[in-house]
Amino acid sequence: MWTIGQLAQATRTTVRALRHYDEIGLLRPTERTPNGHRRYGPEDLRRLYRIRSLRTFGMSLEEIASSLEVPGAMETLLHAQLAILSHRAEELDALKTQLTRLLDHDDPDDYLKALEMMAMFDAYFTPEQQDSLAARREALGPEAVESAKMQFRTLVETLLACVRTGVAPDSAEAREAVAQWDALGAAFHTAGAGTETATRRMWDENSEEISARMPWSAEELRGVVAFADAVRAARG
Amino acid sequence: MWTIGQLAQATRTTVRALRHYDEIGLLRPTERTPNGHRRYGPEDLRRLYRIRSLRTFGMSLEEIASSLEVPGAMETLLHAQLAILSHRAEELDALKTQLTRLLDHDDPDDYLKALEMMAMFDAYFTPEQQDSLAARREALGPEAVESAKMQFRTLVETLLACVRTGVAPDSAEAREAVAQWDALGAAFHTAGAGTETATRRMWDENSEEISARMPWSAEELRGVVAFADAVRAARG
């Protein structure tokens, strides 16, 4: 039989934790001395060992309590916990790659804007869509992505010029530019269903935020998008 | 300018979270209407995006607040967070393998005892020592481990017989048995420094618990260990 301090020291827990377990009924000492001091026996020690093990697996004390009562619950619970841990590991891994991508970014002063974009990205794309977009980018390779950015810039400039000079939406010049624009987008979208509409929503609702990362104003961008719509409508 | 409900819906947060951010001064709305309703502007929206991004990286609101104030703190903090995430990933991975080992165990009714042993194991070996022991077991292969268990059982029986029949500690029979015992232990211990003494402490302080998993009583085991000590002492 051991006092609470001895048990705590022997099992590398704390007196406070043991008292907490007693409070919530998870580990009641075998007996109390007449003056109220807790006395723990070997059976309590074993139960404590089990509790600490299950705790290292990330289970809540409530789960531990119920699994220790019901004799057959252990296997089911451990399997479930393994699944949870695997899921958490995947999430962690995704976070790590995202963070690494962010830190590998060229411009170290651009973190704040990058963070904004990531959150917006999260808000408009489902995780599956994000995965497919990332996979698509990876499949295309970094130089293809850079090249796409360049093409995108020149296309925006072209369309912007069309808007400014009042080129008709059914002109060959406008059609050609919009066709290239759509092809460029398609190269990144073919992998995931619904990414096109999500991109469009993000574009519509956040042109101000997006323009903050680009050399054009939100007004100009909205004009370009509207013009592209008109060109597609004229094309039929 | 948006109301709190609109902002919450647009950014997929909750009204309560936004009020919380306001409370702790993390995200104050640009203005209030005369009647006290919060009004958020584009600047608030951007700040919220940043906050949500950093939150997904597992940072506390306090860390986020300070990193958003100090201009250069972002890179340092993100790097630190990446390190933390990597560490957590390793821990999670270790937990997963441990759980998997437990679930791969032959006897499904033996979970509770296995959990006890794991906790004791944790209490007496440092993580590095545990790694080296596991690596050692893996290097030896499962059939070698099984064979060692068999040898261990017969050795205990032999020594137990010596104790019962009062064989002298300096007899050839006793010396031979103890030499084999030590060799068997050495096969598992050579990889990690300090594992021998840890094993010994665990053995000394928990013979009752250990005996619960073996076909001998704690009394008998303590007798065997003491006898082995005597034999080693006689050997010099």
Added chain:
DNA sequence: GTACGACCTGCCGTTACGTCCGATTCAAGG
């Protein structure tokens, strides 16, 4: 006798909000 350590109960604090409350206030319809 008293000093010291170990123990007791009870209460507040932690994180990032969720939930519920009663009291206003807004927007739309009759």
Added chain:
DNA sequence: CCTTGAATCGGACGTAACGGCAGGTCGTAC
């Protein structure tokens, strides 16, 4: 203009697993 339902307000309490502190009791050693 009045009503009604939805949105908003501030405040309070709850969460998980303890940590830490206060004030009191107990046992032992000097």
